[in-house]
Amino acid sequence: MERVEQLFNALWQDYTQRLCPSAGQVHDLLEEGEPLLNDHIALRTFNLPQVGLDRLAAPFIAIGYKPCGKYHFEAKKLYAEHFEHPNPLAPKVFISELMVGQFSSLLQQTVRDLVNQVPEEAMHDPAFLYGGRLWELDYATYELLSAESEYAGWLAAHGFGANHFTVSINQLEQFTEIQEVNHLLRHNGFVINESGGEVKGSPEVMLEQSSTMADRVPVNFTDGVREVPGGFYEFAKRYPTADGELYRGFVEASADKIFESTNQ
Template identity: 45%
Template sequence: MNKDLLLSKLWEQYMSITPSAKKIHALLEQNGEKIENDHIAIRTFNDMRVNISVLEKPFVNAGYVAKGEYFFESKKLYAKHYEHATDANAPRIFISELELENCSESLQNSVKVLLDTCDQNVFEKEDLVLSGAVWNANSYNAYASLLEESEYAAWMYIYGFRANHFTINVNALLNFKNLEELNTYLKDNNWKMNGSGGEIKGTPEQLLEQSSTLADLCTINFDEGAKEIPSCYYEFALRYPMENGELYQGFIAASADKIFESTDVKLQNLS
């Protein structure tokens, strides 16, 4: 699958459960903006059938190259980011995985059962990253059990393989000189922002500032009844020049750690 088709399919799938992203996109375009994408984030488990080395394949085949790696000890996550080898305008790809060996035996067993019950051929598909939950995710009790230990694992149980978020490149916006102005504009238009660690994560000194909306709520029809579960969110990134004058291309682990929480149901309850 070529790069443009892959990214387009990820966007379509993302919008299907994140209507706020489509509305924010339209709102900014009506304001005269041309939206550029900074990066796309994807989640997975570090099981050898679905780990980063598996999820990266369609991107590597489409011309992406691994650049940086990141560790999130408190959330038991490891991540890598990728940049396109020849297209400087292509969005970065950020793939994270839950380090199962650092989780409880109960959570490890739950994930193993999920993966074991799948048709194993599905893990060989080129479009696995677009496949959503390839297991049976109809138990609210299973979701709640995972949520007690790892919001990340609970989100994966419901939504599976897809873009967790897209990110607007704030540097390319015409009418906002900083992230604070953009956040204010969004809040004035009734969007709720992720306030964990402050609305703006990172500093100019760190060469990257980020903010994000809270995830949309999606109705999931569990065996136990319908429940609203946080789905995906929209992120905003402002990059600063390094000493050589080029914009910083990487990520700040401490900031990304708080961005992850945009899907946390606890923040929904506080907003």
């Protein structure tokens, strides 16, 4: 587990410093003397050979993770897989990729131009997972991509890193319902993602989720610093399946709305 902890600590440092500075405040609100249990993280990429889902999965597979589920998001033109470690306490990993070929030729060419700047050797060091942007980008290109795909704009601006960590509600003692957590967060000034409802999912699908809306964070574009949506924090409550074990997968309809936590 040591290698798992090292990788997630590095991802957490990048997430809290660069993408979601408010995560520390969420921790302070929810922590009960025990470290919060992280249900899963999510990573984004483009489905191009240099940076595709398999490249992001490789460092996790090297430390024992295995692929466990596949997901399709037709409207957003995304494909995703989730990975689990044999140790049930290790966070799950949800990796999605943008199906670049399904977009306009302008977006395709723009994304290819960005990805072609990535040095091949960078992708062989697991540190790329929390290395941020490996290409140059101006603000107009960010706006152009965002207009066609919010996901493409976000990924172009931030590069690689966890767009969210997820608090496992099952482990908390003072809260048993996601609504209670949302109420506490709202009371402390956080905005909750209400796309598809404040709580996504239900006991019937064995998973309930909610999330904050992304922090606005400064990004260095080639023509100056601008504030754009960064990372967000998610909350998940899992229900037991017929065998009594907590459900371990993801629900496409819910995940589809969680993606919108980074919308402008």
